[in-house]
Amino acid sequence: MLIIPGIIASSYPRVLNSYESIATVTVGAGGSSTITFSSIVGTYKHLQVRYIARNTTATDSFIIRFNSDSGSNYARHKLSGDGSSASAAAASTATYMASADYPAGTSTFGGGVIDVLDYANTNKYKTMRVLAGYDANGSGIIDFRSNLWQSTSAITRIDITSNSNSFAQYSSFALYGVKG
Amino acid sequence: MAATYTPLATTTLGANAASVTFSSISGSYTDLVLIAQGQGTVENYAYMTFNSDTGSNYSNTILTGTGTSAVSTRNSNVTKIYLTPYYGTFYTDFSNITICNILNYSNSTTYKTSLIRAGRASTGGGTEASVGLWRSTSAITRIDITASTGNFVTGSTFTLYGIKAA
Numbered sequence: 001m002l003i004i005p006g007i008i009a010s011s012y013p014r015v016l017n018s019y020e021s022i023a024t025v026t027v028g029a030g031g032s033s034t035i036t037f038s039s040i041v042g043t044y045k046h047l048q049v050r051y052i053a054r055n056t057t058a059t060d061s062f063i064i065r066f067n068s069d070s071g072s073n074y075a076r077h078k079l080s081g082d083g084s085s086a087s088a089a090a091a092s093t094a095t096y097m098a099s100a101d102y103p104a105g106t107s108t109f110g111g112g113v114i115d116v117l118d119y120a121n122t123n124k125y126k127t128m129r130v131l132a133g134y135d136a137n138g139s140g141i142i143d144f145r146s147n148l149w150q151s152t153s154a155i156t157r158i159d160i161t162s163n164s165n166s167f168a169q170y171s172s173f174a175l176y177g178v179k180g
Numbered sequence: 181m182a183a184t185y186t187p188l189a190t191t192t193l194g195a196n197a198a199s200v201t202f203s204s205i206s207g208s209y210t211d212l213v214l215i216a217q218g219q220g221t222v223e224n225y226a227y228m229t230f231n232s233d234t235g236s237n238y239s240n241t242i243l244t245g246t247g248t249s250a251v252s253t254r255n256s257n258v259t260k261i262y263l264t265p266y267y268g269t270f271y272t273d274f275s276n277i278t279i280c281n282i283l284n285y286s287n288s289t290t291y292k293t294s295l296i297r298a299g300r301a302s303t304g305g306g307t308e309a310s311v312g313l314w315r316s317t318s319a320i321t322r323i324d325i326t327a328s329t330g331n332f333v334t335g336s337t338f339t340l341y342g343i344k345a346a
Contacts, residue, residue: 019185021346024210050211050343052284052293081243081252081309088250107317111283111293131281131295133241133311138256140241142295142311170289174210174345176184 020044024174031056031166035173038157042120045180049116049158051173052109053102057165060104063096064114064147066126066155070095075148082141097147099160100132103140109171110134119155126155184346188212190339196221196331200338203322207286209342214280216263216325218336224328226278227260230292230320234259242310261312263325264298274335275302285320292320 025035040047065074072093079088080100102110112132118124126149133142149155160173186209191200205212216226229238236257243252255262263278278298285292292314299307314320325338 019343021184021344024345050281050283050345052290054290079243079250081241081250083241083252083254086243086250086252107289107291107315108313109284109290109293111281111295111311113281113295131297131309133295133309134293135239135241135254135311135313137239137313137315138254140239140254140311140313142241142243142252142309144243144309170287172210172284172345176343176345 018179020177022175022177024172027167027169027171029169031168033162033166035160035167036157037175040156040158040175042154042156044120044177045118046178047116047119047155048176048178049114049160049173050112050176051171052111053171054109054168055102055104055162055165056168058104059101060165061101061163062099063161063163064098064128065096065159066149066151067153067157068159069149069151073150075150076145078143078145080141080143083139097128097149099130099145100134100141100143103134103136104168105136108134108136116155122152122154124152125150184344186342186344188340188342190337193332193334193336196333198331199324199326200332201322201324202340205321205323206342207319207321208344209286210284210345211343212282212285212320213341213343214278214282214323214338215341216278216336216338217274218276218338219274219333220327221330221333224330226263226325226327228263228280228326229260229324230314230316231318231322232324233314233316237315239313240310242308244306244308246306260326261294261314262310263296275305276300282320288317288319290317291315
């Protein structure tokens, strides 16, 4: 690694085991409508999902659920920019959480960083924070989102589903654990 | 499990500089995270380019909060990605902070998407989020961060991390 200019440029000693890769799913040639992380251990403080995603057919949205709960136990807020205006929206007694819309197209992928806070705590509802979006050189969106799952259960499973069609090949979702 | 959020390199400017370059970036990680905090010799913004590409192959979609309103803008077919488009500018008091996630930077299949958070809390500042696109399938091996005008001042810091998925 070369840094120019760098008066002080140093290599760090590694800090082990504070941020760990748990699992990664990369979509194959056939596409996939749902990405599932299951049997998530409770030994971390927080979870983070980092992804790139492309739809097989058209710009689409996400459906995200915890522990296979499809009841009306979710709420969500978002603040969005579409390149011409800013907007905000919310939903309560919802049946799912969401991330930003993601595109179709040959090589352009949406991306996101999703934080699931204190996911193993059995005394709190669970909050999921999202920074996500896509830019397709003339269209796109950037979102901040807060999502709530009104359950005190520890999260052991995350399902990320394409609302329509499927995630296209090379879409990739990586789950990490952050220790407290 | 192995640690996977690894600091790759950092620089703290010992003299004013118009740009900072991370080069020879290893392709052995999945994502990169760039964190910058700095100050400009004049109020300026920072932008980045990849692999020394100065063509019109970049674009941005931006969401900005000014303190009184929220606005969104877009730059298409431009020659750089704006790290600090407006209110995240490198002001003259070190109040800027920028965090940039460069996703799946090392694959040779997809265009490269970046998610950026930047802001400046001092007078006249604001906060913003943006998504940037580099329309190239090349693996990113070099990042140049450049001041729009003037320099980044002594003491400005730039750190690059690598995140490796299982």
